[in-house]
Amino acid sequence: MTETQPSSGFQQLDREGLVQRVAKLLSKAIVSGKLAPGARLSESVVARELGVSRAPVREAARLLESSGLVTSEPNRGFFVRQISAKALDDLYELRLAIEIAVIQRLVQNWNEETEAALSAQVEALHRVATLDADIFIQVEADMQFHRLMCTGSGNPKFLTVFEQIAIETEFSIMLIGQLYDDPTQIAETHEPILEALRAQDTAMAIDAIRYHICEAQRIVTKQFRILEEGKTSI
Template sequence: MTQTQPSSGFQQIDREGLVQRVAKLLSKAIVSGKLAPGARLSESVVARELGVSRAPVREAARLLESSGLVRSEPNRGFFVRQVSIKALNDLYELRLAIETAVVERLVQNWNDEIEEALSAQVAELHRVATEEADIFTQVEADMQFHRLMCTGSDNPKFLQVFEQVAIETEFSIMLIGQLYDDPTRIAETHEPILEALRARDATKAVSAIRYHISEAQRIVIDQFRLLEEGKTST
């Protein structure tokens, strides 16, 4: 039983392994562009940089490999995968396939708990759009909505796949966020999905999510193309 202590007011201390922390740090460095795409990431350099041994770095790299952020070549090490226009396209195709299936299941096992969670998350999306300016918080909130949908689908495998592409997804949402002048626009795009789910209308929900993802796809690709053109011309 995972009963929490009666309001001891203590926060859970750093109960995640070194491997996870290294992986998080690495992925942040990659999506933020600190590590150039295609660059070899040397185990010893990373290990020295973070002040740990090479073993946890290797395991973290293998973790990131399965989420597609780095690729490994035997006896040659790990390399940073580059996000290409095609890769982003492929990512959204995958998300379309997964999340379509997710909303279909969500309509089936819709209940108050899920409704509560998703509604609250849309509210949160509006809140962070108005109160806070931090783009990263907004991206996190957007991700969380989709994560909640996957969780609610009651199929852990959907969530698992989502988490695997989560980092790239996060990266792409960041691109979207930079495009919209009005941050509340992000929040609004999620409402039709929630509405269709509330009505338990499978057809409507599917087309809502398809529209949502396709629009995001279009925006991300456009934005990314601009970003690349700017890079090559400078």
């Protein structure tokens, strides 16, 4: 069916369109906090800075629009999405619903490959914690664990939705600038999940994921509320 070339050692070179590259760059700029939420993103400025015309910038922005990173107002342009503490809270609730379903499927589809991937990621989490790495690296590693769970579930739809959630979550955590007081906590809260999965214990795994997510929800929304108050009082 699929044509399997004689494999002459050549690697497929990325034929990514300009629009996709611009979208990725914009996405990174927003998530990393270089572009403040609510900020207008001027087409001409972005276009000039990247050395392209406005058309691909506009298309990239549209791409990001339905994925929720930017909003558009007719004749006013694109803006970096504002996130409220309530929205963030809602986001975690959605995430919990998804991940519970992921866990259920994950236990059914449990295999060595998935176990190896998740184990390796927990180790990676420990590494970044001890290295006292950048917050961005830490959050990225955290998200990667959950991404791997979605992948292992065997239902690609879960990954699609999670990816959107992840972008918004990372975005918010970047704004706060920290997650746990002690970075090693990130790695530790993932271990019970992995253990429960290894034991094929669905109920325990769900409890573990619920604890993990609700804990993050509690911390993040609390920090975010503080951040919001600071903003409005000024």
